[in-house]
Amino acid sequence: MATTQQPSTKQDILHHLLKQGQATAQELAEHLKLSPQAIRRHLKDLEAEGLILHEVVHVSMGRPNHVYKLSRQGRDRFPDRYEEFALSLLDTLTETVGREQVGVLLQKQWERKAAEYRDRVGSGSLQERVANLVELRRAEGYMAEWHSVAATEAQSVSTQSDQAERYVVTEYNCAISHIAESFPSVCGHELEMFAAALPGCTVERTHWIVNGEHRCGYLIQTKAAVGN
Incomplete structure:
Protein backbone atom coordinates (compact mmCIF):
# COMPACT_ATOMS: atom_id res chain seq x y z
CA MET A 1 0.00 0.00 0.00
CA ALA A 2 2.76 2.47 0.93
CA THR A 3 4.62 1.94 -2.36
CA THR A 4 1.61 3.04 -4.37
CA GLN A 5 0.64 5.93 -2.10
CA GLN A 6 4.02 7.69 -2.14
CA PRO A 7 4.35 8.29 -5.90
CA SER A 8 0.70 9.39 -5.99
CA THR A 9 1.22 11.92 -3.20
CA LYS A 10 4.36 13.25 -4.84
CA GLN A 11 2.50 13.68 -8.10
CA ASP A 12 -0.31 15.46 -6.28
CA ILE A 13 2.27 17.84 -4.78
CA LEU A 14 3.79 18.54 -8.20
CA HIS A 15 0.37 19.19 -9.72
CA HIS A 16 -0.57 21.56 -6.88
CA LEU A 17 2.68 23.51 -7.22
CA LEU A 18 2.22 23.66 -11.00
CA LYS A 19 -1.26 25.09 -10.58
CA GLN A 20 -0.66 27.42 -7.63
CA GLY A 21 2.90 28.49 -8.40
CA GLN A 22 4.11 27.98 -4.84
CA ALA A 23 2.98 26.66 -1.47
CA THR A 24 4.18 26.01 2.07
CA ALA A 25 4.25 22.56 3.64
CA GLN A 26 1.27 23.54 5.80
CA GLU A 27 -0.75 24.64 2.77
CA LEU A 28 0.06 21.40 0.98
CA ALA A 29 -0.89 19.39 4.05
CA GLU A 30 -4.26 21.12 4.27
CA HIS A 31 -4.92 20.72 0.56
CA LEU A 32 -3.96 17.02 0.43
CA LYS A 33 -5.38 16.25 3.91
CA LEU A 34 -2.10 14.80 5.19
CA SER A 35 0.03 15.64 8.20
CA PRO A 36 2.69 18.35 7.77
CA GLN A 37 5.30 15.78 8.79
CA ALA A 38 4.29 13.43 5.97
CA ILE A 39 4.26 16.31 3.47
CA ARG A 40 7.75 17.42 4.53
CA ARG A 41 9.10 13.91 3.90
CA HIS A 42 7.74 14.02 0.37
CA LEU A 43 9.06 17.54 -0.14
CA LYS A 44 12.52 16.45 1.00
CA ASP A 45 12.49 13.61 -1.53
CA LEU A 46 11.24 15.82 -4.35
CA GLU A 47 13.89 18.42 -3.61
CA ALA A 48 16.59 15.74 -3.56
CA GLU A 49 15.36 14.63 -6.98
CA GLY A 50 15.71 18.19 -8.24
CA LEU A 51 11.99 18.52 -9.03
CA ILE A 52 11.24 21.33 -6.60
CA LEU A 53 13.14 24.08 -4.82
CA HIS A 54 12.38 26.30 -1.89
CA GLU A 55 13.02 29.80 -0.66
CA VAL A 56 12.88 31.17 2.86
CA VAL A 57 10.26 33.85 3.44
CA HIS A 58 10.62 35.87 6.62
CA VAL A 59 7.44 36.87 8.42
CA SER A 60 6.94 39.49 11.11
CA MET A 61 6.59 36.97 13.93
CA GLY A 62 7.62 33.38 14.38
CA ARG A 63 9.93 31.20 12.37
CA PRO A 64 10.49 31.95 8.67
CA ASN A 65 8.40 29.96 6.18
CA HIS A 66 9.80 27.63 3.54
CA VAL A 67 7.92 28.22 0.28
CA TYR A 68 8.16 25.50 -2.35
CA LYS A 69 7.87 25.76 -6.12
CA LEU A 70 8.66 23.64 -9.16
CA SER A 71 12.17 23.68 -10.57
CA ARG A 72 12.77 23.74 -14.31
CA GLN A 73 13.29 19.99 -14.13
CA GLY A 74 9.99 19.65 -12.30
CA ARG A 75 8.14 21.56 -15.01
CA ASP A 76 9.75 19.33 -17.62
CA ARG A 77 7.96 16.35 -16.04
CA PHE A 78 4.77 17.55 -17.70
CA PRO A 79 4.02 16.89 -21.39
CA ASP A 80 6.08 18.88 -23.87
CA ARG A 81 4.91 17.42 -27.22
CA TYR A 82 8.32 16.55 -28.72
Whole structure:
Protein backbone atom coordinates (compact mmCIF):
# COMPACT_ATOMS: atom_id res chain seq x y z
CA MET A 1 0.00 0.00 0.00
CA ALA A 2 2.76 2.47 0.93
CA THR A 3 4.62 1.94 -2.36
CA THR A 4 1.61 3.04 -4.37
CA GLN A 5 0.64 5.93 -2.10
CA GLN A 6 4.02 7.69 -2.14
CA PRO A 7 4.35 8.29 -5.90
CA SER A 8 0.70 9.39 -5.99
CA THR A 9 1.22 11.92 -3.20
CA LYS A 10 4.36 13.25 -4.84
CA GLN A 11 2.50 13.68 -8.10
CA ASP A 12 -0.31 15.46 -6.28
CA ILE A 13 2.27 17.84 -4.78
CA LEU A 14 3.79 18.54 -8.20
CA HIS A 15 0.37 19.19 -9.72
CA HIS A 16 -0.57 21.56 -6.88
CA LEU A 17 2.68 23.51 -7.22
CA LEU A 18 2.22 23.66 -11.00
CA LYS A 19 -1.26 25.09 -10.58
CA GLN A 20 -0.66 27.42 -7.63
CA GLY A 21 2.90 28.49 -8.40
CA GLN A 22 4.11 27.98 -4.84
CA ALA A 23 2.98 26.66 -1.47
CA THR A 24 4.18 26.01 2.07
CA ALA A 25 4.25 22.56 3.64
CA GLN A 26 1.27 23.54 5.80
CA GLU A 27 -0.75 24.64 2.77
CA LEU A 28 0.06 21.40 0.98
CA ALA A 29 -0.89 19.39 4.05
CA GLU A 30 -4.26 21.12 4.27
CA HIS A 31 -4.92 20.72 0.56
CA LEU A 32 -3.96 17.02 0.43
CA LYS A 33 -5.38 16.25 3.91
CA LEU A 34 -2.10 14.80 5.19
CA SER A 35 0.03 15.64 8.20
CA PRO A 36 2.69 18.35 7.77
CA GLN A 37 5.30 15.78 8.79
CA ALA A 38 4.29 13.43 5.97
CA ILE A 39 4.26 16.31 3.47
CA ARG A 40 7.75 17.42 4.53
CA ARG A 41 9.10 13.91 3.90
CA HIS A 42 7.74 14.02 0.37
CA LEU A 43 9.06 17.54 -0.14
CA LYS A 44 12.52 16.45 1.00
CA ASP A 45 12.49 13.61 -1.53
CA LEU A 46 11.24 15.82 -4.35
CA GLU A 47 13.89 18.42 -3.61
CA ALA A 48 16.59 15.74 -3.56
CA GLU A 49 15.36 14.63 -6.98
CA GLY A 50 15.71 18.19 -8.24
CA LEU A 51 11.99 18.52 -9.03
CA ILE A 52 11.24 21.33 -6.60
CA LEU A 53 13.14 24.08 -4.82
CA HIS A 54 12.38 26.30 -1.89
CA GLU A 55 13.02 29.80 -0.66
CA VAL A 56 12.88 31.17 2.86
CA VAL A 57 10.26 33.85 3.44
CA HIS A 58 10.62 35.87 6.62
CA VAL A 59 7.44 36.87 8.42
CA SER A 60 6.94 39.49 11.11
CA MET A 61 6.59 36.97 13.93
CA GLY A 62 7.62 33.38 14.38
CA ARG A 63 9.93 31.20 12.37
CA PRO A 64 10.49 31.95 8.67
CA ASN A 65 8.40 29.96 6.18
CA HIS A 66 9.80 27.63 3.54
CA VAL A 67 7.92 28.22 0.28
CA TYR A 68 8.16 25.50 -2.35
CA LYS A 69 7.87 25.76 -6.12
CA LEU A 70 8.66 23.64 -9.16
CA SER A 71 12.17 23.68 -10.57
CA ARG A 72 12.77 23.74 -14.31
CA GLN A 73 13.29 19.99 -14.13
CA GLY A 74 9.99 19.65 -12.30
CA ARG A 75 8.14 21.56 -15.01
CA ASP A 76 9.75 19.33 -17.62
CA ARG A 77 7.96 16.35 -16.04
CA PHE A 78 4.77 17.55 -17.70
CA PRO A 79 4.02 16.89 -21.39
CA ASP A 80 6.08 18.88 -23.87
CA ARG A 81 4.91 17.42 -27.22
CA TYR A 82 8.32 16.55 -28.72
CA GLU A 83 9.56 20.06 -28.03
CA GLU A 84 13.26 19.25 -28.25
CA PHE A 85 12.89 18.00 -31.82
CA ALA A 86 10.83 21.02 -32.84
CA LEU A 87 13.36 23.44 -31.35
CA SER A 88 16.23 21.66 -33.09
CA LEU A 89 14.34 21.83 -36.38
CA LEU A 90 13.69 25.57 -35.97
CA ASP A 91 17.35 26.18 -35.18
CA THR A 92 18.34 24.31 -38.34
CA LEU A 93 15.85 26.29 -40.40
CA THR A 94 17.17 29.55 -38.94
CA GLU A 95 20.71 28.64 -39.95
CA THR A 96 19.52 27.63 -43.43
CA VAL A 97 16.98 30.29 -44.46
CA GLY A 98 17.37 33.00 -41.80
CA ARG A 99 15.30 34.08 -38.79
CA GLU A 100 13.02 36.34 -40.82
CA GLN A 101 11.92 33.51 -43.11
CA VAL A 102 11.41 31.23 -40.10
CA GLY A 103 9.12 33.92 -38.69
CA VAL A 104 7.07 33.80 -41.87
CA LEU A 105 6.82 30.01 -41.60
CA LEU A 106 5.71 30.24 -37.97
CA GLN A 107 3.05 32.78 -38.92
CA LYS A 108 1.70 30.40 -41.56
CA GLN A 109 1.68 27.54 -39.04
CA TRP A 110 -0.32 29.55 -36.49
CA GLU A 111 -2.79 30.65 -39.18
CA ARG A 112 -3.33 27.01 -40.09
CA LYS A 113 -3.75 26.09 -36.42
CA ALA A 114 -6.22 28.94 -35.89
CA ALA A 115 -8.37 27.67 -38.76
CA GLU A 116 -8.35 24.17 -37.22
CA TYR A 117 -9.31 25.54 -33.80
CA ARG A 118 -12.07 27.69 -35.28
CA ASP A 119 -13.63 24.68 -36.98
CA ARG A 120 -13.42 22.55 -33.85
CA VAL A 121 -14.63 25.04 -31.23
CA GLY A 122 -17.88 25.40 -33.16
CA SER A 123 -20.30 28.31 -33.37
CA GLY A 124 -22.10 28.08 -30.04
CA SER A 125 -22.15 30.64 -27.27
CA LEU A 126 -18.90 32.28 -26.23
CA GLN A 127 -18.85 30.16 -23.08
CA GLU A 128 -19.24 26.96 -25.11
CA ARG A 129 -16.50 27.99 -27.51
CA VAL A 130 -14.09 28.91 -24.71
CA ALA A 131 -14.77 25.57 -23.00
CA ASN A 132 -14.16 23.71 -26.27
CA LEU A 133 -10.92 25.62 -26.85
CA VAL A 134 -9.66 24.65 -23.39
CA GLU A 135 -10.45 20.98 -24.09
CA LEU A 136 -8.42 21.19 -27.32
CA ARG A 137 -5.49 22.68 -25.42
CA ARG A 138 -5.67 19.96 -22.77
CA ALA A 139 -5.51 17.31 -25.51
CA GLU A 140 -2.29 18.96 -26.71
CA GLY A 141 -0.56 18.65 -23.34
CA TYR A 142 -1.56 21.90 -21.62
CA MET A 143 -2.89 21.92 -18.06
CA ALA A 144 -5.59 24.44 -18.89
CA GLU A 145 -8.79 25.71 -17.31
CA TRP A 146 -11.26 28.56 -17.77
CA HIS A 147 -13.66 30.60 -15.71
CA SER A 148 -16.04 33.48 -16.24
CA VAL A 149 -15.03 36.87 -14.89
CA ALA A 150 -17.19 39.41 -13.08
CA ALA A 151 -16.87 42.97 -14.31
CA THR A 152 -14.96 44.12 -11.22
CA GLU A 153 -12.47 41.26 -11.57
CA ALA A 154 -12.06 41.88 -15.28
CA GLN A 155 -11.14 45.50 -14.58
CA SER A 156 -8.09 44.32 -12.63
CA VAL A 157 -6.65 42.74 -15.78
CA SER A 158 -8.12 45.09 -18.37
CA THR A 159 -8.63 48.81 -18.81
CA GLN A 160 -12.24 48.25 -19.92
CA SER A 161 -14.96 49.32 -17.48
CA ASP A 162 -18.11 48.30 -19.36
CA GLN A 163 -20.32 45.35 -18.52
CA ALA A 164 -19.75 42.37 -20.84
CA GLU A 165 -19.33 38.65 -20.99
CA ARG A 166 -15.69 37.87 -20.19
CA TYR A 167 -13.67 34.72 -19.61
CA VAL A 168 -10.15 33.96 -18.45
CA VAL A 169 -8.24 30.98 -19.82
CA THR A 170 -5.30 29.86 -17.68
CA GLU A 171 -2.55 27.46 -18.73
CA TYR A 172 -0.27 26.27 -15.93
CA ASN A 173 2.33 24.70 -18.18
CA CYS A 174 3.59 25.59 -21.63
CA ALA A 175 3.92 22.76 -24.13
CA ILE A 176 6.28 24.95 -26.18
CA SER A 177 8.16 26.76 -23.40
CA HIS A 178 11.64 26.04 -24.75
CA ILE A 179 10.59 27.18 -28.23
CA ALA A 180 9.04 30.35 -26.79
CA GLU A 181 12.31 31.20 -25.03
CA SER A 182 14.27 30.98 -28.30
CA PHE A 183 11.51 32.29 -30.58
CA PRO A 184 9.36 34.62 -28.42
CA SER A 185 7.36 35.65 -31.49
CA VAL A 186 5.39 32.40 -31.19
CA CYS A 187 3.65 33.83 -28.12
CA GLY A 188 2.39 36.78 -30.15
CA HIS A 189 1.19 34.39 -32.84
CA GLU A 190 -0.59 32.40 -30.13
CA LEU A 191 -2.60 35.47 -29.13
CA GLU A 192 -3.53 36.02 -32.79
CA MET A 193 -4.46 32.35 -33.07
CA PHE A 194 -6.85 32.48 -30.11
CA ALA A 195 -8.48 35.65 -31.48
CA ALA A 196 -8.87 34.07 -34.93
CA ALA A 197 -10.30 30.89 -33.39
CA LEU A 198 -12.92 32.97 -31.54
CA PRO A 199 -14.39 35.38 -34.12
CA GLY A 200 -15.88 38.52 -32.66
CA CYS A 201 -13.56 38.43 -29.63
CA THR A 202 -10.35 40.04 -28.49
CA VAL A 203 -7.70 38.19 -26.50
CA GLU A 204 -5.46 39.98 -24.01
CA ARG A 205 -2.50 38.39 -22.20
CA THR A 206 -2.73 38.71 -18.42
CA HIS A 207 0.11 36.39 -17.32
CA TRP A 208 3.14 34.98 -19.12
CA ILE A 209 5.40 32.07 -18.17
CA VAL A 210 8.21 33.51 -20.32
CA ASN A 211 8.21 36.55 -17.99
CA GLY A 212 8.86 34.29 -15.01
CA GLU A 213 5.25 33.85 -13.89
CA HIS A 214 3.95 30.38 -13.04
CA ARG A 215 1.14 30.44 -15.61
CA CYS A 216 -0.04 31.97 -18.86
CA GLY A 217 -3.38 33.77 -18.70
CA TYR A 218 -5.66 35.19 -21.35
CA LEU A 219 -8.65 37.51 -20.97
CA ILE A 220 -11.27 36.84 -23.68
CA GLN A 221 -14.08 39.31 -24.31
CA THR A 222 -16.35 40.34 -27.15
CA LYS A 223 -15.26 43.13 -29.47
CA ALA A 224 -18.55 44.88 -28.78
CA ALA A 225 -17.46 45.24 -25.15
CA VAL A 226 -14.16 46.79 -26.21
CA GLY A 227 -15.84 49.24 -28.56
CA ASN A 228 -18.31 50.59 -25.98
